[in-house]
Amino acid sequence: MQRYDSDTVKEGGKKTMDKSCSNCEEKAQYSIVVTISSVGVSPRIQSYSTAVLFCERCFSELSERLCSDKLREAVNSALTELKKRSRDRSTVQKSMFD
Numbered sequence: 249m250q251r252y253d254s255d256t257v258k259e260g261g262k263k264t265m266d267k268s269c270s271n272c273e274e275k276a277q278y279s280i281v282v283t284i285s286s287v288g289v290s291p292r293i294q295s296y297s298t299a300v301l302f303c304e305r306c307f308s309e310l311s312e313r314l315c316s317d318k319l320r321e322a323v324n325s326a327l328t329e330l331k332k333r334s335r336d337r338s339t340v341q342k343s344m345f346d
């Protein structure tokens with residue numbers, strides 16, 4: 249009886265086309281992967297989280313809730329950089345079509 253359950257839980261359904269936010273039903277805009285590294289240990293040990301998807305709104309909510317000012321600054325500057333790059337790319341793509 250229990251074996252049937254593991255059969256029905258198949259990984260990777262057909263809903264992978266439109267990735268949605270991990271926190272709500274919105275379409276995901278960003279994914280966050282957290283890298284954690286040991287400091288002061290040689291050789292350095294690093295571990296990565298799996299990617300977690302967020303929409304614009306949940307992402308900004310998340311960054312507001314970070315309990316470290318330094319971490320919030322780091323996350324926000326990474327996001328600003330990413331937005332700048334995606335803006336630059338879309339400008340390039342647009343001029344190609346002109």
Ligand SMILES: [Zn+2]
Pocket residue numbers: 269270271272273274302303304305306307
């Ligand atoms: Zn969301």
